[in-house]
Amino acid sequence: MAITKQELQALRRIFRLAPRELELLGLILEGVNADKDLAERLGVTVGTAKQMLQRLFIKVGHSNKLALALAALRELGRL
Numbered sequence: 001m002a003i004t005k006q007e008l009q010a011l012r013r014i015f016r017l018a019p020r021e022l023e024l025l026g027l028i029l030e031g032v033n034a035d036k037d038l039a040e041r042l043g044v045t046v047g048t049a050k051q052m053l054q055r056l057f058i059k060v061g062h063s064n065k066l067a068l069a070l071a072a073l074r075e076l077g078r079l
Contacts, residue, residue, distance in 0.1 A: 003029045007076050014075050021056050024049075028065050029072060 003026060012022045020042070027041055039049035053065070062068045073079045 011072055011075060015059050017056070017059060020052060021059065024052050024056055025068070025072060028069055033065060
């Protein structure tokens with residue numbers, strides 16, 4: 001599912017995300033799921049990717065990637 005830059009910016013405002021958190025959310029919405037793959041795409045270690053995920057979960061209010069993606073899509077009116 002393609003997410004536009006405008007939609008990502010809307011999510012950034014809604015959830016008050018830092019640029020890297022927004023990048024991470026974008027990857028999740030693109031279907032990148034494995035922590036290792038997220039880390040590679042972000043150019044960070046797996047440990048750092050997991051820390052970023054934890055901060056993202058707290059900001060969005062969900063505790064897993066699927067719930068996170070669904071919340072983002074709901075905010076965009078795609079569900």
